[in-house]
Amino acid sequence: MTIVKPAHFIVAPLAMWGHLRPLLHLSLNLLSLHPHLHLTILVPPSTYPRVESELKSTSFAHIYTKSPSSSGASTPNPGTHHVTPAEQESEDKAIVDRLQVITCISPEFDLPEEWNPEKMAQEGIDYAKTLPTFVKALMSKEHRLDGTVNKFEDIAPNFMIYDCFLTFIPDLMRGVTTEIQKPMIPLIGFVPSNAAASYHTFAKEENGGSFAKMQRLTDEDIAKGRDPVEAYGAHGFKTEGIVKTIPGLPPKFDWPNYATVPMPPQAFMSVVPSYKTTNDSATTGLICPVSAEIEPTAVEALEKELGKRIYMVGPQFPDAVWAGEHPERRAKNADDERVFAFLDKMGKKHGPKSVIYVSLGSLFFPVLRPELIKYILESLKESGFPFLFAHASGIAQVPQELLDEFKDDEDCCVVKFAPQWDVVNHEATGYFLSHCGSNSTAEAMLAELPMVSMPFAADQGEFTSMLSEIYKVAIDLKQVKTFGNPMFNKLYDGTIIVGTEEAIKAELKQTWEVIRGPEGEAMRERMKALKATVKRSWEGGRSKTDMLALGTGYE
Structure with missing residues (x-):
């Protein structure tokens, strides 16, 4: 035994x-x-x-x-x-x-x-x-x-799991174990992203790795005497108009869409060194909370590139969620109560799956182009689409005059925070306009919601490409995209970014018409199939295998 x-x-x-x-x-x-x-x-x-x-x-x-x-x-x-x-x-x-x-x-x-x-x-x-x-x-x-x-x-x-952006962890653990004269324990990095974005972030520069290039250029400038803050600011996430092919995804000009989000140099100083941390010999593996079965090419490429065990553990939810159970909702504050009352009312007034939920996460926001939010909300109102907008950005405040514009419209609800899991699973919620961050993508998938994507930064572009171009469960908004260099106004697929209010609202109007029609229902069916694949992985596929391996991988 x-x-x-x-x-x-x-x-x-x-x-x-x-x-x-x-x-x-x-x-x-x-x-x-x-x-x-x-x-x-x-x-x-x-x-x-x-x-x-x-x-x-x-x-x-x-x-x-x-x-x-x-x-x-x-x-x-x-x-x-x-x-x-x-x-x-x-x-x-x-x-x-x-x-x-x-x-x-x-x-x-x-x-x-x-x-x-x-x-x-x-x-x-x-x-x-x-x-x-x-x-x-x-x-x-x-x-x-x-x-x-x-x-x-x-x-x-016996082992440690750490967020890869805590870049000091490997050296910290070396120092601690040396001081107490104990052997080093395995360190396993966690990155809340998919394999494609992780490859783009952590691969070697010659293989298309973005952080490796940023780190090299920054180190060269610092060696020449440039102030580190200036160096990171000069090379962090710059649009260059270069064609990049990420394993498992179609080619594009660059990937990030940072020109609407101000990123201070100090942020680059914190995250770019994660390239070294992830490739550190003390980091024995990497965890991604996405199912390998939906991006097999990227997983294989990432494992080969890093030479480490990649634990594709799948989206992380309680077993009850996978079983289809939804705990009784509980309002924690006045905003929650408003949200629940609004969704209940819209369900009775417009029927099931009638509301579009708009949320760009708790961090990102088009700070340099706040008019984009105005265009989206006004377009929804003009289309007669009931919507719930949660604006919980940690880096920007929505102009009060914009919030006041919708306060008396019974088909609109605007709050700072919304209980997202309850929202996406409410019978009145039918669609999700999102930045396509890892958590929002996973929740939309499990709730079987078609998506409209507006990525800004980090891994959002890779998630968007997978959802909109590979699985066709999302529509990527293109006229809202912004590049740091105005010369880069053409996407790889030939789309010209006009970027005017007229062009943006025309695209939005077309998007609302599409998701309301047969294609919207087809997107919903494809999302159901995608969820089924992810669920099978959790129950007995690669996600289950890797979760089991994590519990014994230190031996």
Whole structure:
């Protein structure tokens, strides 16, 4: 008989909800699948309230109940065998008993009443400075972690999962393990993206890698005496009009669409070095929360390029979500109540699948061209399309005069935050206009919603191309695209970007007509088929295989 010993892994997340949430869900799903695993997640203070709220949500009620018995029909891990009652009791612990969430903060850091970008930047510095103390205590099996009791003091960490944009982690772990004279534990990077975008980001420059080129140009300038901030600002995400072919996707001129989003040089300084982190020898693998079956060419290319195990674990949701269960909705604030009341009313007035949900995520926004949002909302109103607009950008505020324009229209609802999972699964919601970030794409897929895409940056262009050109479940808006150099006004497919209000609204009008017609329903059917592929992967395909491998990959 095989006895699986207790194991312990550390999670170091980035203080961005779009990164942290899927990593949190991944961690909980690993605990659910592997009864021998224990987890310590080391969070920055700004994220702790949201992590706590997520853990207490109805979606994760199962973490407070005992796991199914290994002798029952639904064994969490069929490879585990128990020979004593004590071992069986260990498996039967609730998942929450194998989890500890610890806030990493120094005594000198003053917690603000309200978080702003400046304070968030200070928090990032404090987190990097404080993290080694907590990791060292965990690896030394200390009883207390800066005043917090270590629930797992008898189990030293076996591996760490960290957000790849925490670029200091490999060196931090080398320093800690050298200091306490312990062997290095495997480090597994997490990137909330697909394989195609990860390849574009982390490949070698000669193979089309964007970060490698940015890093080389920046390093060369700094070596010549240029100020680092200026150097990163000069080379970060510049449109060059170069044809790029990413494995599994059609060729395009460049990929990012950064000219509507101001990216400070400090942001490039934080993220571009992730190229070195991902290719670091201490990083033994990379996790992508997307199903390999929907982008096999990109996965194969990424594995070959990095020479590491790529864990394509699929979108991370509780098992109940995959089973088609939808927990009873709960309004947490006045905005939630408005959203639910609006959707209920639209369902009665216009019927099921009548509302278009507009959300560009919690970070991105066309700051340099805010009129784009005005055009979209006005076009929807003119078309008679009821819409819900959530404008929770962390970098911009929607002009009040624009919000006031729709406040008295009963077919429009505008809020800062919307409970997105409840929204996309509401029977009145029929379509999703999105930036096509990783989380929004996954939620739209599971809710079987056709999409209208407006990507800005990061991996959004790669997701958009996959959805609109490979699987044809989305319509990519083209006239809203903006390039840093006005000379680049032509897309690879020959489309000329006019970019005027007239051209944009004409394209929008055509888009609304298409999704309301037979093609819209065909897109919905194709999205259902895509969801089925992803679900099969989760239940018994590559996603399940890689989730199982993650729980034993440290051995």
